[in-house]
Amino acid sequence: MISSHFKPYHIPLFLAKYAWLKARGMPMLVHFEVTMRCNARCGFCDYWKTPASEKENELKSFADAARKFSPMMITFTGGEPLLRRDLEDLVRAVREASRLTYITLITHGGMLTLERAQSLWDAGIDQFNISLDYLDGRHDTARGIPGLTDKIMRTVKEMRAAGIDGVRFNTVIKNDNLDQLQPIVEKAAEMGIGANFSLYTDFKNGNTDYLIQDGPVDATVRAVEGLMAFKRRFRGVISNSDHYLSTIPQYLRGELPGPCKSGNKTIHIAPDGRVKRCPDFPLDGPWQDYKGYAPIDCDRCYYACRGEAQAPLRPSRALDMLALGRRAPLPVASSV
Numbered sequence: 001m002i003s004s005h006f007k008p009y010h011i012p013l014f015l016a017k018y019a020w021l022k023a024r025g026m027p028m029l030v031h032f033e034v035t036m037r038c039n040a041r042c043g044f045c046d047y048w049k050t051p052a053s054e055k056e057n058e059l060k061s062f063a064d065a066a067r068k069f070s071p072m073m074i075t076f077t078g079g080e081p082l083l084r085r086d087l088e089d090l091v092r093a094v095r096e097a098s099r100l101t102y103i104t105l106i107t108h109g110g111m112l113t114l115e116r117a118q119s120l121w122d123a124g125i126d127q128f129n130i131s132l133d134y135l136d137g138r139h140d141t142a143r144g145i146p147g148l149t150d151k152i153m154r155t156v157k158e159m160r161a162a163g164i165d166g167v168r169f170n171t172v173i174k175n176d177n178l179d180q181l182q183p184i185v186e187k188a189a190e191m192g193i194g195a196n197f198s199l200y201t202d203f204k205n206g207n208t209d210y211l212i213q214d215g216p217v218d219a220t221v222r223a224v225e226g227l228m229a230f231k232r233r234f235r236g237v238i239s240n241s242d243h244y245l246s247t248i249p250q251y252l253r254g255e256l257p258g259p260c261k262s263g264n265k266t267i268h269i270a271p272d273g274r275v276k277r278c279p280d281f282p283l284d285g286p287w288q289d290y291k292g293y294a295p296i297d298c299d300r301c302y303y304a305c306r307g308e309a310q311a312p313l314r315p316s317r318a319l320d321m322l323a324l325g326r327r328a329p330l331p332v333a334s335s336v
């Protein structure tokens with residue numbers, strides 16, 4: 001179910017907007033990378049090496065871009081967006097600029113407190129996506145933040161108790177956390193939040209340690225089938241589309257048809273305002289010059305933002321949105 005910032009009567013409005021954007025070939029999901037700086041130390045991402053001086057090049061507002069694209073969903077991401085002290089101002093301005101847009105925030109959660117969550121929720125964040133790849137100490141080690149997992153659990157409990165009902169775990173499927181996928185979903189269900197999955201890629205910094213393609217493909221397929229079985233029984237916890245989950249095995253076996261269509265339904269806008277077709281591609285021109293991207297013969301990732309962008313709008317997505325008493329997504333992409 002969408003967060004309580006929106007009501008069921010908004011769903012037909014969102015669906016009408018979806019049709020309107022589709023007819024005009026406009027992006028459904030726009031990621032605002034508000035900073036590339038990060039205070040985690042992940043081994044599979046080099047964003048944390050971004051010098052502090054880059055702060056000078058970060059846009060002071062994304063509101064004009066929000067107004068121009070007015071997509072179904074906007075995601076504030078990074079880097080670690082909570083490093084921006086003016087994040088609430090950025091969110092508030094984007095909320096004002098595009099009211100019928102679902103606004104999400106991706107964070108590692110290490111700096112998220114109830115107070116910060118509440119001020120961001122009040123500013124207009126509809127959904128908090130908190131990275132969580134393991135339920136045990138491996139997550140703290142992987143992110144280089146001691147005590148991170150416990151902190152996430154405490155904060156999410158407090159957020160739920162305070163009535164913040166748009167919360168999800170964002171989990172990257174790697175070769176060493178297949179045993180964690182089901183427990184993460186069960187933990188999310190127990191806490192009254194959602195869970196979203198995306199497949200690992202080594203494209204961020206060339207770290208192949210967690211790649212599945214050359215390793216446990218069959219075990220991954222079984223784990224993903226387990227997620228699909230859970231989703232069939234308890235719709236509304238796992239927020240990926242049925243399409244994305246069911247095509248992961250095809251991707252892993254090299255059988256996914258067609259070129260990648262990134263850069264049309266979803267785009268990324270970097271801290272300095274330049275656009276890129278997907279998170280890990282080089283930057284192009286300023287967002288004001290965006291005119292879409294041609295399909296590209298690239299198979300480097302199967303991030304949710306690639307797979308979900310190509311998910312057809314099937315009745316199962318409406319069921320996801322309407323799933324009562326649980327959290328489910330809009331019929332567009334989720335993020336890494």
Ligand code: SF4
Binds near residue numbers: 046079080
């Ligand atoms: S993956 Fe996320 S948390 Fe880790 S260094 Fe990159 S931006 Fe930071």
Ligand code: SF4
Binds near residue numbers: 277
């Ligand atoms: S497959 Fe598509 S989304 Fe993934 S890295 Fe290549 S162009 Fe980007």
